[in-house]
Amino acid sequence: MCWLSRSGQDGEKILHLRCASHEPWRPYTAFGKYIEPDYQIPGGSKGFATYQKLLKAGWTLLPSNPEK
Template sequence: MAGQLCWIPSFASKGKLTLYLRLEPYHPWKPHTAFPSLCVRDYPIPGGSKGWATSQRLLQSGWTIVPTAQVQASFRDNFGDTSQAA
């Protein structure tokens, strides 16, 4: 099984990039922790990216990385610009 991965700013990590995964291009993006069977323990680096070790493993297994800007543009196209308060 080879899916897609992307680094997306996460509300839970105060806007820091967090690894998100999806098994198929038509599936929604989910945090890597939603897939415990795919996760690898993060490196013990203070301030390190959440999911870095997992991303390395998945890329070696044939997963595809999707640029963050592409995912964010897709969100804007599908849901509008939600960054502005009404």
């Protein structure tokens, strides 16, 4: 799991997932079997409910900019 900008720039970050290190990052919404409905909180992070579920299931959060 990783929090990345939707546009690849310095925009709003959303949860991205990949099942193997050789795969590209994709938005969490592309993983139907894993996603949870987003919390209806104004300004809330897109994918936070899914993040919580996957974290409890043993997934790992990776830094969004590991070179820094």
